[in-house]
Amino acid sequence: MKNIYVIGVGLIGGSIAKDIKRLTPAITIHGIDKNPEHLEEALALNIIDKKAVLTDVVNADIVIVTIPVDACVVLLPEILDLVSDETLVMESGSTKLDICKAVENHPKRRNFLATHPIAGTEFSGPKAAIEGLFKGKTNIICEVEKTAFKLQEKALTIFKIMDMRIRYMNPEAHDKHIAYVSHLSHISAFMLGKTVIEKEKNERDIFDLAGSGFASTVRLAKSSPKMWTPIFKQNKDNVIETLNEYINNLTAFKKRMEADDFDAIFDDMESTNHIKDILNGIE
Amino acid sequence: MKNIYVIGVGLIGGSIAKDIKRLTPAITIHGIDKNPEHLEEALALNIIDKKAVLTDVVNADIVIVTIPVDACVVLLPEILDLVSDETLVMESGSTKLDICKAVENHPKRRNFLATHPIAGTEFSGPKAAIEGLFKGKTNIICEVEKTAFKLQEKALTIFKIMDMRIRYMNPEAHDKHIAYVSHLSHISAFMLGKTVIEKEKNERDIFDLAGSGFASTVRLAKSSPKMWTPIFKQNKDNVIETLNEYINNLTAFKKRMEADDFDAIFDDMESTNHIKDILNGIE
Incomplete structure (x- = not known):
């Protein structure tokens, strides 16, 4: 686990990146964002180590997608198309049904994990990112049985770094x-x-x-x-x-x-x- | 200004008492409350110096009434009946029209000042009282022109201790x-x-x-x-x-x-x- 790609370096993505960087400095965090200013900010704030573009996710061990849920349903299949068979792709949207549906028939469905870390503030953008935002908070994981066992383990390693309590639930509930x-x-x-x-x-x-x-x-x-x-x-x-x-x-x-x-x-x-x-x- | 009587030693009354005691220790704070447990608590917490009953307000320099607004409209005329001509009686209710009406024709109307210090928490009782609760907050004063000039000054002294910003407004507004x-x-x-x-x-x-x-x-x-x-x-x-x-x-x-x-x-x-x-x- 060396290269983590965070797509959407705002409040959530930035806060996850901060936790990972603090506790596992050997990992390189690559940032991808359609807003070039946010990307520069995230780099300047030391939230990410490198700027990247979408096609770079071919090199990813883990891709963490933290973008608005409408963009998520469009981008997730494209990301799954690009990544290797060993890559974990997870997202953190506030809805789960449409997101799970968007990838349900994707050949790489087993590379994907749907999560919802319940934490945040009313602010947004990389400047809003906070170390320890997720500490002790709940992370809802949906359809865990559809994710490859090894990749579930990878995800749990990250959630341990974030210090979250895990709850399993179906997307409808x-x-x-x-x-x-x-x-x-x-x-x-x-x-x-x-x-x-x-x-x-x-x-x-x-x-x-x-x-x-x-x-x-x-x-x-x-x-x-x-x-x-x-x-x-x-x-x-x-x-x-x-x-x-x-x-x-x-x-x-x-x-x-x-x-x-x-x-x-x-x-x-x-x-x-x-x-x-x-x-x-x-x- | 030696004897202040606080009627209702809860969150608001208790917090006012704490500010006064801290900054002007020479003043004696007398507490009155229909709940004997609250009164004991306020004494034990050093929020008040002495327990008192309603008729004791004949000895008051200032009476501060911090009780629910339905009790306030009943009790205020009784308090005004009891106090001396030099006593300031003020209350801090979240409504102003009915309270001002309850005393509008009282012979001691000029002893009364209607105020609403806009501060609080969702908790109640003497244990909820906080030093500095009112610092920098707004205090709405209604019908100031109906209060004797000397007693207005007395009130402003207390509000200065509480470190409040004063705004004047009519009860309807x-x-x-x-x-x-x-x-x-x-x-x-x-x-x-x-x-x-x-x-x-x-x-x-x-x-x-x-x-x-x-x-x-x-x-x-x-x-x-x-x-x-x-x-x-x-x-x-x-x-x-x-x-x-x-x-x-x-x-x-x-x-x-x-x-x-x-x-x-x-x-x-x-x-x-x-x-x-x-x-x-x-x-």
Whole structure:
């Protein structure tokens, strides 16, 4: 394991590269990115050792693909076409069903591993990369049985370097669950931000009145639309289902307020306080 | 200024007491709380110097009322009945209109100052009190012209100790703006928490899949229903207005997804990214 190629040297790819470089300096990290500025930045920040182009992956021991999920479904088959029989190709997208489908009939399917390391921030680009971002976090692996055994082992070596907890799940279950705990949170934050911006034309007023509670709730509205639009597109049905349930709960809350049923509102909030216990250990 | 009485020794009252004690040790802080355990805790934690009961406020130079807003509208007139002509009575509730109305015709109206220090956490009780909680944060003062000039000065001395930025606003404007940047955030978080809990009966699955993004967005759902139910009740009309707009924005987002109009979704998120600039300085 000498040559690792990271395609997409942003927050996720850059953070993985940083962990690998720190703990296994003998490995050479090659960076590939369609944005030449990001590639230069990643080199200057010492996140990658060398710049490369897509066809260079013929020399790769491992290819790590960390690009938006719409680009991923297009590029993955091309990458598998190029790599050797011993190369592990893995990606880290926030959707799994479309990605697994994109390669299901590829002759090199056994070279591929679908993963979703659940970690990140609302920032993007190589400057956002953080050493130790994945430490103690969960990595969801899908369809592990379709990956060659030796290459599964290679992947686990990398995840050990990243210090992640591994969970196995099928792509359908992944996309359904993640719609609730991740995709819906993003929409909730984006629409909260939108609602407040629309109302509060005078930004100084928002700034003066907004506290840390608002900042926390709306934080994900800083996320990259380039990354998130294709996620919502690929996970459309699940996301719409979560949105329906969220809108129904908000509407029920509003109706209780209109009916002055504040006892029900109290009960609603009190039972939701239970989220405290669930969240212990995440933050 | 020797004797300050804090009524409600929780997160806010306790944090104010801590700031005052640290910077002006000559002042005696008397604590009053209907929860005897909280009072003992506050004493043990050295947040207050002495326990007191309501009628003791006859001896107060300053009374700081930090209790839920429904209790506040009941208790404030009683406190004003008791205090001397030189006593400043101030409160820190998250609504201002009903509170100002509760004392508008009181003979001691000029002893009262309505404030809203915009700071806090999702925790409550004396153990949640933090030194420096208010540092650099905004304090909204309402109807300042109705407070005696000398007592305004007394209040500003305390706010200087707390190191707060002062903004003056009328109660109607306060309640309208705060509905957007604070009250709506809480409902958004509570209903997000509810939606996810309802769906994910297997809590281990939430824990494993939820990342820091979800934790941040749902954080306010840990807040106290005892504190928040009366806030929503008092600010009912404004909160319903914000909820309508939020639900409309979520519904429009969902319809765009259903219509596969992902360009519009991209634009929506990109223009909301502007929240970055607005939030700079809050976090």
